Amino acid sequence: MTYEVQTYTLCGGWLNLWTDDGNTLVTFETLEDAQKELAGFLEDQAYFVEIGHLEEVCPQDYKIVEVTA
Numbered sequence: 001m002t003y004e005v006q007t008y009t010l011c012g013g014w015l016n017l018w019t020d021d022g023n024t025l026v027t028f029e030t031l032e033d034a035q036k037e038l039a040g041f042l043e044d045q046a047y048f049v050e051i052g053h054l055e056e057v058c059p060q061d062y063k064i065v066e067v068t069a
Helices: 031-050
Strands: 002-009 013-015 062-067
Touching: 002 031, 031 062
Parallel strands: none
Antiparallel strands: 002 013, 002 062
């Protein structure tokens, strides 16, 4: 099984926007890996809100889904 973190967008709905170098979409071998990556990302985003570099972050705009290749 493979997992991806999806981001909710107004125009496209739920999409995998996570890339490793700006060109290659990222997927995860395990649910735990995806959860760890998302948790770290949301923690970083919360910090940027706290120091005033972002207005807000909405964790509901992210989800992990199982994908088939």
